[in-house]
Amino acid sequence: VLMGLYGVIGSEEQQDVPLLRVYIPGTLWTMELSLSEAGPEALRALDFTDSNPSVFGCNSGAVSSGGETRLGWWKTTYMASRPEIAAQFMVDILGAKHIESPYPWPPIEGCIATKWVQFEADGFHVHFVIAEEFETPNFNIAEVDQAMSGFEALESGSFHASMYNSLVLEVDSLDEYLLRLKAQSMPYMLMQTTSKQYVLFMIIPKNAITVQLRSQHLSVEEPISESICTEDFGQMAF
Numbered sequence: 001v002l003m004g005l006y007g008v009i010g011s012e013e014q015q016d017v018p019l020l021r022v023y024i025p026g027t028l029w030t031m032e033l034s035l036s037e038a039g040p041e042a043l044r045a046l047d048f049t050d051s052n053p054s055v056f057g058c059n060s061g062a063v064s065s066g067g068e069t070r071l072g073w074w075k076t077t078y079m080a081s082r083p084e085i086a087a088q089f090m091v092d093i094l095g096a097k098h099i100e101s102p103y104p105w106p107p108i109e110g111c112i113a114t115k116w117v118q119f120e121a122d123g124f125h126v127h128f129v130i131a132e133e134f135e136t137p138n139f140n141i142a143e144v145d146q147a148m149s150g151f152e153a154l155e156s157g158s159f160h161a162s163m164y165n166s167l168v169l170e171v172d173s174l175d176e177y178l179l180r181l182k183a184q185s186m187p188y189m190l191m192q193t194t195s196k197q198y199v200l201f202m203i204i205p206k207n208a209i210t211v212q213l214r215s216q217h218l219s220v221e222e223p224i225s226e227s228i229c230t231e232d233f234g235q236m237a238f
Contacts (some may be wrong), residue, residue, distance in 0.1 A: 023134050028079040028144055028208060030134065075125035076167055081142040082206040083128035087115035089204045090126055093180045094169075094211070095119070101127070126167075128207070148208035154187040154201070159225070163201055166210035173217040174200050189225050190218075198224075 020033045035042070080086050084105075090096040096117035107113035113130045135141060150160025171177065174190075177200060181188045191199040200213045 028141070028148065030079065030131070074123065075127060077127040077129060078207070078209055079131055079134070079141060080128040080207045080209065081130070081145040083113065083115040083130055086128040086204045086207045086209060087117050087126075090117045092184065093177060093186065093202065095176075096126065099125075145206070145208045149203065150208075150210065151187065151203045151205055154189060154203050157189070157225075159189060159201075162208060163203070163210045163212075166201070166212045168212050168214060171213050171215045173219070174198050174213060174215045175218065175220050177202075177213055178218075178220050178222060190222050191226075192224050 020035055022031045022033070023029075024031065078086065087098060091098060096119050099116045099118045101114045101116040103112050103114045105113055105115060107130055110132075112133075115128045116125060118125050130141070132141075148162050150162045153160035154163070178188070178190070181202060186202060186205070189201040191201070193199065196216070198215055198218045200215075201210060202212075203210050
């Protein structure tokens with residue numbers, strides 16, 4: 001499924017930039033390409049039209065601070081059926097903060113709706129999006145979320161195949177995150193790499209989103225699962 005959309009990138013002074021979003025079948029992923037350098041002939045060859053101007057027309061133009069000053073990888077965006085639950089999980093468990101999004105919330109019919117969070121220490125963003133323009137009679141975001149989620153498997157102590165697709169973050173210690181998960185009765189799985197690095201898996205409820213935290217430090221006494229082997233990625237820096 002190819003879908004052409006016009007969106008605004010940056011400040012209100014900038015021109016609208018054509019974007020090409022490509023849905024990857026069997027996933028909740030899209031790939032977004034900027035066509036800012038493409039000429040009229042190339043856009044015509046792609047049969048590129050503004051397929052839903054109201055979707056991006058809902059953009060207020062406001063941009064939260066932080067991401068634009070971070071070099072390299074500065075955000076992760078997820079298609080989510082319950083963005084508000086995902087964002088609150090990031091705040092309650094991972095210590096992020098809510099930040100303003102240029103898109104409306106609560107959702108408005110015909111508009112992209114989002115919830116954004118940011119980690120204050122490094123400015124990293126995580127965005128959760130309801131993108132109804134990708135829904136068809138054969139594709140419903142909530143249904144795909146439910147089919148792909150490993151939350152129930154994790155509750156039973158099992159590693160679900162969907163957990164291989166995860167956001168990996170490195171932290172100083174796993175202690176505070178383990179304690180927060182336990183305090184909210186959230187399922188998790190603790191593992192260890194061959195280099196004695198600890199790995200903590202968790203799944204955001206009502207969304208098929210897995211997060212794994214990695215650290216050399218763990219002082220909380222918890223059983224370590226040996227159900228699968230985990231890869232040592234070494235020191236991660238972005």
